[in-house]
Amino acid sequence: MNWITTSTQAHNAIAEALNAGTAPSGLPVAQLLEHGTMKVYFYEPRGTDKQPTHKQDEVYVVVTGSGTFAIGSHEDDLERIPFGPGDAIFTPAGAIHRFENFTDDFSAWVIMWGPLGGERSHP
Template sequence: MKSTLREAQALLTAQNRFAEVLRHGSMSVEWYAPIGHDPQQPHEQDELYVVVSGSGSFLNGEVTQPFGPGDVLFVPAGVEHRFLDFTPDFGTWVIFYGPQGGEKGQE
C-alpha cells in the first residue's frame, strides 16, 4: 500500500481538511491541513504527527511547544491537543494506532 502527498492533498476540500489515505488493522494514516484554526478534540487512539510543511505552536495537554517541518509529535489517547498560530502552508501526516484508550503502561 502506498499513498503520495500529492494524492492526499487532492482529497482535501474546503469543508473537509483531513483525508484518510491508508488503513491496516488498528493503524490509519491521514493527511491534515486545517485552515485558520484547528478544531480537534481528543482522540480514542494514540497518534503521531509528522509535520511536512508550515510552523506554529502545538498544545499537547498542558504543554505548548513550537513546531516546524520534520518534527514528530506524539499525543496519547484522550489528551487535549491542537495546532495554534500556524502558517497558511501547514500540513501534517497523522498516524493513529493501537487500542482505543491508547497503550497505557507500555511506554
C-alpha cells in the same frame, strides 16, 4: 518518500495528497490508509484547529509550515511547543491537543494506532 502498500486505492490517495499538497477530499483531513488498528491521515487545517481528543495514540509528522502545538490533560494547563517541518509529535489517547498560530501552509501526516484508550491503558 515512497509508500508501498497492497491497496491500489490507498497508494493512489497518498500519491494524490503528496502531489496536490492537500487532502483528496478537500476537507482539512483525509484518511488515506487503514491496516488493522493503524490509520494514516493527511491533515491540513486552515485558520483554526478544531479537532477533538482521540481514542487512540497518535503521531503527527509535520510536512510543511510551523506554529505551536498545545497539549495537556486540562485546558488550563496546556504545554505549548513550537514545531516545524520534519518534527514528529506524539499525542497519547485522550489528551487535549491542537495546533495554534500555524502558518497558512501547515500540513502533517497523522498516524493513529493501538487499542481504544491508548497503549498505556492496555499493559
